[in-house]
Structures are given as structure tokens and as C-alpha cells.
Amino acid sequence: xxxxxxxxxxxxxxxxxxxxxxxxxxxxxxxxxxxxxxxxxxxxxxxxxxxxxxxxxxxxxxxxxxxxxxxxxxxxxxxxxxxxxxxxxxxxxxxxxxxxxxxxxxxxxxxxxxxxxxxxxxxxxxxxxxxxxxxxxxxxxxxxxxxxxxxxxxxxxxxxxxxxxxxxxxxxxxxxxxxxx
Amino acid sequence: xxxxxxxxxxxxxxxxxxxxxxxxxxxxxxxxxxxxxxxxxxxxxxxxxxxxxxxxxxxxxxxxxxxxxxxxxxxxxxxxxxxxxxxxxxxxxxxxxxxxxxxxxxxxxxxxxxxxxxxxxxxxxxxxxxxxxxxxxxxxxxxxxxxxxxxxxxxxxxxxxxxxxxxxxxxxxxxxxxxxxxxxxxxxxxxxxxxxxxxxxxxxxxxxxxxxxxxxxxxxxxxxxxxxxxxxxxxxxxxxxxxxxxxxxxxxxxxxxxxxxxxxxxxxxxxxxxxxxxxxxxxxxxxxxxxxxxxxxxxxxxxxxxxxxxxxxxxxxxxxxxxxxxxxxxxxxxxxxxxxxxxxxxxxxxxxxxxxxxxxxxxxxxxxxxxxxxxxxxxxxxx
Amino acid sequence: xxxxxxxxxxxxxxxxxxxxxxxxxxxxxxxxxxxxxxxxxxxxxxxxxxxxxxxxxxxxxxxxxxxxxxxxxxxxxxxxxxxxxxxxxxxxxxxxxxxxxxxxxxxxxxxxxxxxxxxxxxxxxxxxxxxxxxxxxxxxxxxxxxxxxxxxxxxxxxxxxxxxxxxxxxxxxxxxxxxxxxxxxxxxxxxxxxxxxxxxxxxxxxxxxxxxxxxxxxxxxxxxxxxxxxxxxxxxxxxxxxxxxxxxxxxxxxxxxxxxxxxxxxxxxxxxxxxxxxxxxx
Numbered sequence: 001x002x003x004x005x006x007x008x009x010x011x012x013x014x015x016x017x018x019x020x021x022x023x024x025x026x027x028x029x030x031x032x033x034x035x036x037x038x039x040x041x042x043x044x045x046x047x048x049x050x051x052x053x054x055x056x057x058x059x060x061x062x063x064x065x066x067x068x069x070x071x072x073x074x075x076x077x078x079x080x081x082x083x084x085x086x087x088x089x090x091x092x093x094x095x096x097x098x099x100x101x102x103x104x105x106x107x108x109x110x111x112x113x114x115x116x117x118x119x120x121x122x123x124x125x126x127x128x129x130x131x132x133x134x135x136x137x138x139x140x141x142x143x144x145x146x147x148x149x150x151x152x153x154x155x156x157x158x159x160x161x162x163x164x165x166x167x168x169x170x171x172x173x174x175x176x177x178x179x180x181x
Numbered sequence: 182x183x184x185x186x187x188x189x190x191x192x193x194x195x196x197x198x199x200x201x202x203x204x205x206x207x208x209x210x211x212x213x214x215x216x217x218x219x220x221x222x223x224x225x226x227x228x229x230x231x232x233x234x235x236x237x238x239x240x241x242x243x244x245x246x247x248x249x250x251x252x253x254x255x256x257x258x259x260x261x262x263x264x265x266x267x268x269x270x271x272x273x274x275x276x277x278x279x280x281x282x283x284x285x286x287x288x289x290x291x292x293x294x295x296x297x298x299x300x301x302x303x304x305x306x307x308x309x310x311x312x313x314x315x316x317x318x319x320x321x322x323x324x325x326x327x328x329x330x331x332x333x334x335x336x337x338x339x340x341x342x343x344x345x346x347x348x349x350x351x352x353x354x355x356x357x358x359x360x361x362x363x364x365x366x367x368x369x370x371x372x373x374x375x376x377x378x379x380x381x382x383x384x385x386x387x388x389x390x391x392x393x394x395x396x397x398x399x400x401x402x403x404x405x406x407x408x409x410x411x412x413x414x415x416x417x418x419x420x421x422x423x424x425x426x427x428x429x430x431x432x433x434x435x436x437x438x439x440x441x442x443x444x445x446x447x448x449x450x451x452x453x454x455x456x457x458x459x460x461x462x463x464x465x466x467x468x469x470x471x472x473x474x475x476x477x478x479x480x481x482x483x484x485x486x487x488x489x490x491x492x493x494x495x496x497x498x499x500x501x502x503x504x505x506x507x508x509x510x511x512x513x514x515x516x517x518x519x520x521x522x523x524x525x526x527x528x529x530x531x532x533x534x535x536x537x538x539x540x541x542x543x544x545x546x547x548x549x550x551x552x553x554x555x556x557x558x559x560x561x562x563x564x
Numbered sequence: 565x566x567x568x569x570x571x572x573x574x575x576x577x578x579x580x581x582x583x584x585x586x587x588x589x590x591x592x593x594x595x596x597x598x599x600x601x602x603x604x605x606x607x608x609x610x611x612x613x614x615x616x617x618x619x620x621x622x623x624x625x626x627x628x629x630x631x632x633x634x635x636x637x638x639x640x641x642x643x644x645x646x647x648x649x650x651x652x653x654x655x656x657x658x659x660x661x662x663x664x665x666x667x668x669x670x671x672x673x674x675x676x677x678x679x680x681x682x683x684x685x686x687x688x689x690x691x692x693x694x695x696x697x698x699x700x701x702x703x704x705x706x707x708x709x710x711x712x713x714x715x716x717x718x719x720x721x722x723x724x725x726x727x728x729x730x731x732x733x734x735x736x737x738x739x740x741x742x743x744x745x746x747x748x749x750x751x752x753x754x755x756x757x758x759x760x761x762x763x764x765x766x767x768x769x770x771x772x773x774x775x776x777x778x779x780x781x782x783x784x785x786x787x788x789x790x791x792x793x794x795x796x797x798x799x800x801x802x803x804x805x806x807x808x809x810x811x812x813x814x815x816x817x818x819x820x821x822x823x824x825x826x827x828x829x830x831x832x833x834x835x836x837x838x839x840x841x842x843x844x845x846x
Contacts, residue, residue: 020365024194027367036365039548040304061479062553063364063472212652233834234841238651240830243677247644250637250674254648257635258615258656262648280638407633407649408656410612414579414628416636425582426628426636 002056003142004065007129008082009074009098012045014129017155018072019051021133025143025151026055035063048077055142070140072132074098074115093135093175095128111139111178118170127167130156134171139179145172190370197335197362198223198265201291201355202231203370204339205263209378210289211237212255212262214248216270219303220359221293224265245270249277253286257415259406261343265291269300271310271317278352279318282441284415285350285394285402287381289342292354293362294471296546305548306359308471308522314354315500321438323445325452326354326500328470332366338497344379345452349444350401356499358522360472360550388412394437395422400444445501454497455506459485463492465563466510467518468531470496473550477520480556491560502530511535516563518543520551577601577611579631586625590776590784592743592769593623596690599746600661601630603753614657617646619666622697623690623769626661640671643678646685654684654827657757664691665703668724672704679733681826682761688753689764691726692771700774707808711778726766728803731819736761738803738819742768742791745815752817761825768813 007018019036026034033056040049052065070091073079079099086092088107096102096112115131130152137148149168156164189203202224205213213232215225225241232239238255242248245266252262266274271292281288296302297309314326325345329338335357342353382403384391393413396402402422405411418426419434427433445452456474459481460466469477474495484491494510496503507530511517517535519528520543528542543559545551578601587593604611611632618627620639627634637645642660650658660667667675667689678685694712695701701714705726709718730738737759741749749767756763770776770787781787791813798806799816806814 020194023365027194028192033367037360038363061475061482062550063360063366063475064549064552066552212648214648233837236834236838238830240647240651242644242647243673246641247647247674247677250641250644251648251651253637254617254635254645254650255652256648258649258652260652262652276638277641280641284635407615408613408653412611412632412634414634414636416628417638418636423581425579426625 002054002058002060003070004068005053005055005070005072005142006050006065006068006082007052007072008050008078010077011040011047011049013074014126015049015074016040016051018129018133019053021148021151021155022136022143023053023055024155025147026053028154029147029150030144032057033060035060037063037065048075048081050078050082070136070142072136074128074132076101091140093132093139095132111135111175113171113174113178115171118174119167122163122167122170124163127164130164130167131171131174134168134173135175135178138172138175188373190372192367192369194365195332195368196223196365197329197332197357198293199227200332200335200368201265201339201357201362202227204336205289205343206231206235206237207336207370207373207376208261208340208343209380210261210263210343211235212252212260213238213264214240214242214251214255214262215264215266216242216245216248218267218270220295220362221265221267221291223362224291245273246276249274249281249290252288253277253281253284256286256288257407259408261287261347263289263291265293267293267295267303268297268307268310271313275313275317278324279320279322280417281352282318282322282324283417285404285441286352287346287350287404288352289339289346290352290354291339292356294356294358302547304359306472306522306550307546308358308473308526310356311499311523311526314356321442323351323442324354324500325349325351325445325498326356327497328356328499329361330471330474330495332361332364333368335361336368336370340376340378344377347379347381348401349448349452350381350404351445354500356471358472384411392422393424394420396440396444400440400447449501452498452501453503453506455503456493456495456497457506457510458493460492460494460510462490463510464490464515465518465560466492466494466514467520467556467560468494468496468507469520470499470527473520473522476551476553477556479553480560483553483557484560489560489564496527499527502527502534504530504534507531507534508536511538514538516541518556518559518563520545520556520559522546522550574601574605577604577631578629582628585629587622588773590770590772590787591622592692592767592771592784593626593690595743595746596623596661596688596767596769597626597629599750600626600688600753602750603757606750607754607757609657609757613655614659615646615649617642617649617658617660619662619671620697621663621666621695623661623663624666640666640669641674642666643671643674643685643687647678647683650683650685651827651830654831657686658684659686659688659757661688661690663696664689664693664705664726665695668704668726668729676729676733679730679735679762679764682734682736682823683826684761686756686763687765688756689726689766690769691766692769692775694771694775696771696774700778707810710775712775723808725803725807727806727818730764731803734762735764735819736821736823737763737817739764739817740766740768740806740815742795742813742815743770744788744791744795755817755820759820760828761823768808
């Protein structure tokens with residue numbers, strides 16, 4: 001089955017990295033096929049940015065995401081742009097502190113994960129994207145927890161592994177609490 | 182200096198630019214000259230780190246004109262060499278791509294196509310440099326251009342580009358696009374002993390008998406290296422087999438330019454590569470290359486699933502154009518569909534080869550390639 | 565009776581099959597080539613390790629005339645090409661002989677960056693104040709008010725002071741001579757060949773047929789007369805004050821400094837990287 005995931009936010013939040021880690025997890029640690037593509041503006045920091053992942057058991061031909069099954073969104077601008085373009089019965093995971101103004105979304109499951117706040121509590125706002133990845137794994141059945149952890153370890157800077165895994169676990173716990181609620 | 186750090190092998194999750202850079206190293210490239218430009222910069226960045234590990238050279242030149250000239254110099258000094266750029270830089274390189282053609286310099290030029298003309302859309306894809314790749318420099322010449330459609334091919338076709346450039350002493354172009362360059366996918370890199378690497382023919386006569394532009398049976402002259410005792414001359418002027426300028430001789434001009442074209446034209450069957458799927462009994466054939474080909478294949482499969490006899494033909498070699506393959510497929514098809522991320526470039530070649538079979542062109546510009554649904558619709562209209 | 569034909573002592577430096585050369589009577593290019601091969605002879609240079617490169621223009625044919633590995637590039641690109649050669653094989657001596665238009669108009673950007681990097685390329689520029697090969701158009705060194713085919717009312721562009729430019733851009737060795745100063749020029753070329761880093765010699769050279777005749781110097785002799793009258797040897801004077809004027813051509817060596825070449829720095833870096841990798845592996 002083909003699953004399409006869109007990560008969206010602004011440059012500097014680690015959006016592109018989230019996509020790469022997710023796709024690498026599927027590809028190298030979960031025996032699936034995956035492609036990651038991205039779209040970004042001329043700004044290195046602050047501009048709108050999205051990172052898209054297609055995961056499938058079969059070979060992936062069209063590499064882009066059209067209408068995603070899962071949207072992970074971390075900025076108001078990205079929310080306004082993509083929130084109403086999610087598959088029916090799809091999933092939206094958002095950071096409520098980054099998105100003060102929400103609209104009424106129909107036929108999708110919406111989960112609010114205060115990833116930036118959780119990351120700040122861990123001492124580094126920069127790992128908010130990894131918190132989101134933890135929640136993403138907990139709230140969807142797309143990927144195995146261990147595969148994602150391995151991909152995180154392989155893709156974060158040396159010396160930050162512990163912090164990132166902690167962020168991932170926090171996000172995972174938060175996600176689980178939402179899904180069981 | 183010997184290789185101290187090992188080649189990358191096995192399964193990796195890489196983007197296209199990285200895969201291309203690793204392909205270059207695996208092919209034996211030890212000289213890179215370039216100038217930063219989106220979306221090809223990552224190739225330069227990666228090679229600036231990797232080249233020194235293999236005793237190779239990375240240099241950032243003052244512009245793309247200089248980059249192209251420098252890789253010609255390095256190739257004559259004996260190193261396999263490469264540059265990488267995108268549209269605006271590719272335009273600047275045309276001058277010395279012509280020099281490389283005229284002086285029969287093995288080298289590889291990577292052009293990661295973005296939206297043009299001019300500065301255009303630096304971070305978005307395009308297939309708008311296809312005709313420039315063939316006709317960009319002045320004068321008559323033939324060149325080789327390859328179009329990868331995956332990160333795996335960004336690796337394997339880079340290796341192939343070096344091999345072809347060494348065999349035919351011609352610049353070989355790798356025409357990627359922003360999507361294959363920045364996309365991450367799994368790449369499986371074979372161990373070095375499983376990789377076919379070709380090196381240029383060297384002269385087998387002493388210096389005094391060496392004629393640097395005297396071709397052998399395959400139309401290609403053996404190539405001496407600067408500093409190995411061969412005191413030969415090479416020039417961008419029309420030259421005889423000794424390499425000496427002959428600017429007034431119609432005969433030498435005819436002989437030289439014909440041979441430069443013939444060494445590609447008469448070896449076309451050895452050079453050209455295509456991928457054909459389900460074309461044997463197809464009523465509608467989609468001819469598609471690069472990133473768009475992936476949507477095309479998806480659309481063809483969708484069509485087959487609903488009983489439409491659709492086929493897929495992907496030119497991996499854009500230049501020389503796989504005319505015979507397209508002509509053969511077209512002869513028994515009712516229609517051909519050509520989706521491209523431009524306003525109609527390779528479709529002209531398809532039309533020429535397809536003769537009486539109608540060709541429908543599907544243009545798309547901007548961020549995304551054609552969706553499979555869009556191509557499927559065109560297939561449906563075609564029958 | 566059989567007469568013994570004695571070869572010219574310098575003929576081994578030249579490709580006789582390329583003769584006769586294309587240069588006009590009175591042209592200074594032959595003198596530049598002559599001084600170059602004399603310098604090679606005095607240095608007993610290893611011709612198999614020498615690569616002569618040139619761009620487009622009358623003097624650009626020099627690469628074809630010297631019996632070494634040689635390459636005649638596109639217009640203005642000799643330095644960029646030579647950069648590739650020198651970096652790929654630092655053992656080679658890479659010498660560029662080209663003209664003022666080639667090196668400083670269309671190729672000006674390459675010149676300043678090669679000097680800045682201090683790459684070990686040796687550049688000999690014949691400055692004849694105009695584009696001779698295309699029939700005498702104004703160029704980057706054409707003096708103010710000079711008449712050329714594209715400055716029929718007199719040139720309104722300020723010319724480059726080449727030695728000042730080379731010095732400011734970072735060259736390790738900078739000199740200027742005229743074709744009148746054959747002995748000093750030959751010695752200077754020897755110095756240029758032996759020095760590390762980017763080295764530059766400007767040779768003020770007569771072009772009587774194309775430039776001179778429009779500017780009241782109809783013969784090579786008249787142009788040489790101007791050089792004789794106006795030249796002053798001022799070694800290690802300030803190159804900024806060495807503008808060429810009708811009354812004054814300051815010649816001499818301007819810069820001769822020790823500075824690590826780019827290729828040496830780069831190859832040392834490679835050695836360091838390899839050493840570190842070896843340490844890690846052991």
C-alpha cells in the first residue's frame with residue numbers, strides 16, 4: 001500500500017530532516033521502499049518549507065505527494081496552505097502553539113502535539129521536529145518505532161543522539177496518550 | 182597519492198546530488214572544478230569533502246566558463262574530470278563544451294535542470310535544457326547526454342557518463358533535474374570490482390610518430406597525457422591529424438568535423454540505451470525521460486489495468502536520440518504521448534522518428550511533474 | 565660536394581613544420597618567442613615537463629610554435645585551462661604566452677583570480693595596445709586618445725596598468741619589459757620559470773602594421789624608437805605609478821615575493837587529510 005506523508009513548517013524547524021529520517025527508516029530499517037522530496041524557497045531560515053515522503057511495499061514510480069494520508073504541520077502559514085488537503089479519514093498532527101488560528105477540518109483526525117513546548121522543556125527547541133516524529137509513530141501505523149529510532153541515530157549530528165532519542169520518546173508518549181484518550 | 186578512504190558501497194539512503202558525486206569517485210574522477218548554483222551545489226559540496234580523501238582535486242573556480250576550461254586542462258593532464266551546474270551555468274559552459282568537442286577531451290558535465298529561461302525558478306525542476314544540450318555550442322557536433330530518473334541512476338549513469346567520455350573522447354552530459362537531484366532514495370552501490378570502469382586509449386607509438394588526432398577504426402584517436410614525453414599540440418582551431426591548425430583547408434575541415442560527428446553517429450548502437458516496458462503490443466506508447474518517466478510508467482500500468490494496451494519507452498540516452506527504437510515502437514502503435522517539463526523539446530525528435538504515427542505532447546512547467554492521472558488521461562484520449 | 569646543413573641551435577625548441585609563422589614584419593611577437601626559447605635553453609629546461617598554453621590572438625600562436633606539449637584554448641580561457649593542468653599535475657611547468665586583449669579583457673576575471681590564488685602558472689603577456697588579429701580594435705590597454713578602428717575619434721577609455729593590476733591581485737612575481745630589452749627580458753623569464761606561485765611579465769610589444777600606422781609609428785623601428793626614448797628602468801618601484809604614457813614606460817621587476825602557491829597548499833592539505841585518516845584506521 002502506498003502511504004503519503006507531508007511535513008510542513010518553516011525553514012529552520014528541521015522539516016526537511018523529518019522527511020529524510022522517516023523515509024530512511026522505511027527504506028533501510030523496515031524493508032519498504034520510500035522516496036523523500038522537498039520544496040523550499042530561497043530563504044535558509046524562516047521561509048515556507050515542506051518535505052514529502054512516499055512509503056510503499058511496491059516500487060515507487062511517481063515520487064511526489066499529491067493528497068497525503070498524513071500531514072505533520074508546524075507553522076500557521078503551512079497549516080493555512082495544506083490543512084484542507086488531506087485524504088478522507090487521514091491524519092493531521094499539528095503543533096498548537098505554532099498554529100494559533102485553526103479552521104474546522106472535516107473527515108480527518110486531528111491531533112495536537114505541543115512539540116515546540118516539549119522540546120523547550122528538554123532544553124533545545126531545535127528537537128521539536130523529532131518530538132513530532134515520536135508522536136507521528138505513535139498516532140499512525142505507518143512505521144515501526146525501532147526503525148525510526150535507528151534512522152534518527154543515523155541522521156542526527158554526533159553528540160546529540162541522546163537528546164534526540166529523548167525527544168523522540170517524549171513525543172511518542174504524548175502521541176500514545178492522545179490515541180488512547 | 183593513493184586512495185586512503187574507501188569507496189562507498191552497499192545500500193544507502195542518499196539524495197541524487199550525493200549519489201552523482203559518489204558515482205564520479207567510483208568512476209575514477211579525480212578532478213572537480215565548479216561554481217555554486219542551485220540545485221547542483223550539493224555535488225560540489227560533497228566532492229569538496231570526498232575528493233581530497235582520494236588524493237583528488239576540488240577547486241571552486243571564478244565562474245562556470247573557467248570551470249569548464251579547467252576540467253579540459255585536467256583531463257589533458259591525465260585526470261578524469263567533471264563539473265556540475267544548472268541552467269545559467271550550463272549556458273556559460275557552452276563555449277568550452279565546444280572546445281572539449283573540438284579537442285576531443287573526455288570529461289563529464291552534470292546539468293541539474295531547473296526552471297528557465299534566465300534565472301527562472303532555481304529551486305524548481307525543469308527539462309528545458311534538452312535542446313541546449315545538443316545544440317548549445319556553435320558549429321556542428323555530436324554529443325552524448327544521459328537522463329537519470331532515480332537516485333540510483335544518478336549514481337550509475339554518472340559512472341556510465343565517464344565510461345562513454347573515455348571511450349569516445351567527448352564531453353558527456355548528465356541531464357538531471359531538481360527532483361532527482363534533491364530527492365532521497367535507496368541506492369545500492371556495487372563493490373568496485375563489480376563496477377565496469379573504462380579508461381581512455383593511450384598511444385602505442387613513440388612520441389615522434391604520435392599523431393594526436395589520427396583516429397583508429399572506431400573513429401577515436403588514442404590520447405597522450407601532458408608530461409609523459411609526448412610533445413603534441415591541441416587547438417580549438419580546425420586542425421589536421423598532427424593537431425596543427427589548418428584554417429584555410431576545406432578538406433581538413435570536412436574530414437575533421439565529419440569524423441567528430443561520425444564517431445558518435447556510427448557508434449550509435451553501442452551508445453544508446455532505452456528502457457522499454459510493454460511496448461510489443463501497445464496501441465499507445467508513452468515516450469518519457471527523467472523524473473517524468475516515473476509518472477509515465479505509473480500511468481501505463483494504470484491503463485493496462487483497465488484493459489488499455491499502453492506501452493512505455495524511456496530514452497536513457499537523450500543524445501544521440503534513440504531514433505531506431507522510437508521508430509520501431511511507433512510503427513505498430515496508433516498514438517504516442519510525450520509528456521515533458523518544457524514547452525516541447527524532445528517531442529520534436531519523437532515526431533521525426535514516429536513518421537506517420539500521431540504524437541500528442543503534454544507540457545508541464547513549475548513545481549511538480551505530470552501526475553500519473555494526467556498522463557493516463559492522455560493515453561485514454563490517444564486510443 | 566655535399567654541404568653540411570647545420571641546424572639552428574635553438575631549432576629543437578620550435579616546431580619547424582609550423583613555420584613560417586603568421587606574424588607581420590616589425591611585430592614584436594618573434595622577439596618574445598625568441599627570448600622565451602633562449603630562457604629555456606639557458607635553464608636547460610626539461611621540455612617533456614613543459615606545457616605551453618595560449619589563448620586567441622596573434623601571440624596566441626606561440627603555443628603551436630614551441631616544441632612542447634601545447635594547447636591553444638578558446639579566447640580568454642588560457643589561465644582557466646592552465647589551472648586545471650597545473651592542479652592535476654603540479655610537476656608540470658605551465659607557461660602561458662598570450663596577448664593583452666585575451667588575458668585582460670575577455671580573460672580578465674581568470675587573471676585576477678589565478679593571481680589571488682597564487683597558482684603556479686607563469687604568464688607572459690605581449691601588450692601591443694590593441695586587437696591586432698582582428699584588424700586593430702581598441703582593447704583594455706589602448707592608451708587614451710589612441711586611434712584604433714573602433715576608436716576613430718580617439719580612445720576615451722582609461723587603460724589598465726597591467727603590472728599594478730597583477731601586483732594588487734596577489735602575484736608573486738611581476739615585471740615589465742619592452743621588446744627592446746631582450747637580455748633583461750630573457751633573464752626575467754628565467755626568474756619567472758624558477759619561482760613558485762603566480763608569475764607575470766608584461767612585454768610591451770610593437771604592432772606597427774595595425775596599431776602603429778594609425779598612431780604615427782608606421783614601422784617597427786619607429787615603435788622601438790618610442791620604447792627606447794620613453795623607457796626607464798626602475799626596479800622595485802611602485803607599480804601603481806607605472807602607468808604607460810607617451811613619454812614614460814617604467815620597466816623592471818616590480819614584485820618578487822615568497823608566498824606559498826595554491827597547488828602546494830592544496831596538496832599539503834590532501835597529505836594532512838590522508839595522515840589523519842591513516843591514524844584513525846591504525
